[in-house]
Each structure stands twice: as structure tokens, then as C-alpha cells.
Amino acid sequence: KQEVTQIPAALSVPEGENLVLNCSFTDSAIYNLQWFRQDPGKGLTSLLLIQSSQREQTSGRLNASLDKSSGRSTLYIAASQPGDSATYLCAVRTGANNLFFGTGTRLTVIP
């Protein structure tokens, strides 16, 4: 069964810092990998989706990379802002149609 791990579980950084969130998965036979943001008491907002044939995707201050063969992905956030504070989840899609999620990284950006 696919297992997804996210490190660190929690992270606090001062405003303006660049940061990297890590995601690893055990089965490299994936269709795609998706990064989500979850605010307290809210649903999930999709940030970036990387297809298995792609190496990275960028959206604004966010950049996600994928190394399928080693089972790793990173989410890079540039020039962090207090509004970036949230839990970040990565999820992989395998042969089944559902997503396998990690447990998330809780990010706090201190003003």
C-alpha cells in the first residue's frame, strides 16, 4: 500500500524567509502528485499538480518538484508571508482513482 510521509510535521519561520517542505512516497508508480493547503476548519485548496512525466510546476511564489524514481517531492515557498500560515498536504494518485495523503506540515510564518 502506498505510504506518504511529510517532514517536518511543523515549521515556524520569520516572515520573508524561503522554505522547503518535503514529501516522500513508497510506491513510485504514480500518475501525479498534488500539493494542497488546508486552513483551520476549512477544506483543501489545490496549490500545484505535477504529472508523473513532469519535474516541476510553478505558481507565483510556489515551486513544486518531483523526483518520481526516488519517491520524493518538495514544495518551495519563496519570501514567506503570514498569510502562508496553514497546513500543507501532499497527495499522490496511483493506479486507483483515489489520492493517498501525507499527514501534513503545519507552517507558521511569524510577522
Add this chain to the structure above:
Amino acid sequence: GAGVSQTPSNKVTEKGKYVELRCDPISGHTALYWYRQSLGQGPEFLIYFQGTGAADDSGLPNDRFFAVRPEGSVSTLKIQRTERGDSAVYLCASSLQRDRTDTQYFGPGTRLTVL
């Protein structure tokens, strides 16, 4: 346009009661998913519908859980004889399901508390 909506946003019930949770997907999305998220965990897959039929229900934890989507749009997740361990946020997602590259769009969830 409207996103995925879920009702109620919060549900408090007593152990042993029956509950229904509703999901209204994005119009035109043929695929619908239910996930369950326990405190401090990532969402876990429950069931996937393609149209009206449950294409994969392998994530349902036991036979107290059942879901329907009779007209291929709105879905209802039904939980019988609720237990305290059923307390969680239940998330619904939908996608166009042209292929497995599609993005899943999530609703805000229903927070279920079983006392």
C-alpha cells in the same frame, strides 16, 4: 462558478444514532470521492463514484458506512449506529475524470462529532 458544497458543516450526534452527510459536486463533474480526516492526520479515502455507481468502495471501514449517488450528482454518505471513533471531518471531492491526471476539487467538509 460554484465549488463543491457540503452540508451540514457541523453535526453533533449521540452514539448509536444514524447520520447522513450530503455532498453537492461541481456541475458536470462525473467523479465524486469521499474522504475522512481524523485530527492531526491526512484525509483517508472512503469511496469513489463514477456517475451513479460506486466504482471503488474499498476504503469504507465497515458495513455501518454506506454512500449513494442516485442521479450521478449529489451524494449522501450514511453512517449507521455511530461510534465515538467515527468522529472526524468528512470531505467530499469531485473531478471531471477525463483521466487520472484530473485535479480533485474539495469541499469544506462536514465535522462529525459523536458523543
